[in-house]
Amino acid sequence: MNTLAAVNIDAELAPRFGRGWHCLGEAASYRDGQLHTLNIFGTRLLAFATSDGQISVIDAHCQHMGADLSRGTLENDRVVCPFHHWQYDASGKCVEIPYCKRIPPKAKNRKWLTCIENNLLFIWNNPEGKAPAEGVVIPHLPEQDSGEWLHDWHLDKLVIETNPRELVDNLVDAQHFGPVHGTPTKYFANIFDGHIAQQIFHGDSESLGGDLVAESAYYGPATHITRMRAVFEGMEIHSILLNCHVPITANSFELRFGCMVKKIPGWSEEQNRAMALDYVERTRDSFYQDVDIWAHKIRVNNPVLAEGDGPVYQLREWYGQFFMDEADVPATLRERREIVTVAQH
Template sequence: MNSRVNILASDLDATDTKRHPFSSYPNGWYIIGTSADVKAGDVKTYRYFGQEIVVFRTKSGELSAVEPYCPHLGAHLGNGHVESETIVCPFHAWGFAADGRCEHIPYADRIPAKASLKPWHFREQGGLILLYWNRDGLAPSSNDAFPVPVEFSAESWSQAKTTTPLEVRTHVQELAENAFDLGHFSGLHGMGYPDVKIDDIDENSMHFTQKMDYRQGGIRLQYEVKLEQCGPNTAISRVTWGSIELILIVTNTPIDEEHIHIRTVVAIKNPASPLLREILFRYAFWYTRKELKKDVPIWESKRYHAKPMLCHADGPINTLRDWIQRYY
């Protein structure tokens, strides 16, 4: 008996010809670094969203993020330097303020009215530097808030720390789906199958509770995670493990259409022992990076299916997909 099945072109998922059938840059706030990365007088060049971004801090401490090329004759301002409250072009020494306006031309007594740099929408919060991306160039609204945890400013919590970003060939949305893909925790990470309950869904975030109870290396591990998916790119986990409380943020920013940077940010409710705090930091970073690296070869080789063949126990993947469409 011939068991071959003829597959028609109309039967194929439309995504079979493209890895991800949507924009590589969903609208929203993205972490590009920490405040400590850019000290007073520093000039740094970052590459995100398929373009370069020059970030500098004036002598008084004001941060700015601007387009990289001088509007005069196109010199790259990443090669410039800070003088007082301006970034100075390395070619003709035109000086630009933090808001992008040209304030000084050393050999001219008049400044062209349109001499300015395009500034990015950005902010510093909780020791993090965030940029806002909108495909139509719109400014962020109050509904586009990035909820940096209030604990990051609380005296009873440690200062947040972050890791060197991990570059991966994948899409922002793949990481969001990862948290809702319950089956992979057991199949790929050997963690057992979590108990998950969606607590709330609002304009900016999805809140759910995840409980784990499993054995690893002969040790029984029990913990509860309050997880908040913020926009398309950031998951904030509040982890309780006995008397230990910590906040773990896994966030990612698109470098270009094929690659992202993944960052881990951790803050810990201060234990009695500074040594224990340091051990917890190191363990959180080590464990998160170890588990993320298990996902990397999957992300870098998989294809997105718009109509996946899910079973009832796979988790609320489609709920996330429906909600996340607002960012495209």
């Protein structure tokens, strides 16, 4: 390979990870009294909950001699290092050394900013170390508070060996729905507005129902939420899809996919749960058709596009803002832009 080309590729794929909130799954799964190893953002982190249910995420390696704290134990709300039994509290600070009374001031691991929304745990990543700007939040889903919905997310987790941008590109891909999902596009539009990028899709699906309307948005670079409705077997089915990822390296990421479904009025709890499980399985099958594509495609930085393909380059410009310092983000990316790729006939 040409040396200059190799340098350019390395620079482009340098492991700077996107600024934003990243989903780590259901919060309840961390409240089990165990230490949870997180291999994300090119490093290793440790997640655990104290006895009052508060979840902490800290750097996983001991400041003393580098042991992996996630292989230690959780005792009295403290993480005990497996190497020399240094003890760290939920703030990441070493609070006890069994053979020494004086604790070195630098014996403190970074504590990562987290939040819990919609029963999900999120972690904030920013290479500059800054907190989220005003309004940069994961939106609360009012459906989580409604008795009309089944609140189980039915989350799947898997690892995809590619750059996360391959996943995000789907937000503007107007023409894959027919070939991949058997759901030809009848209307397709995108809206870019600050840190949020939206997709509006209308089509018909044999597996998910006719008159399908899917309105979705990325909130930052990694958390994608879709509200969907369709007529399935004579009933209007409402669902919410969660599609989120956390980078492991520059070319691999953890993918979490989940779905929750609205109850059918007049049906029993048992009937609704059976319906929801069936519909979740259908959405999972549809989503995994995309996963198979991502797992085997290559990265194309300058794709040759045809009319009707969707605003791929505009999306990548929007996505790029999360990989630069906030002060360098062009003011134009804060302006609302709406692009209709396929108009309703």
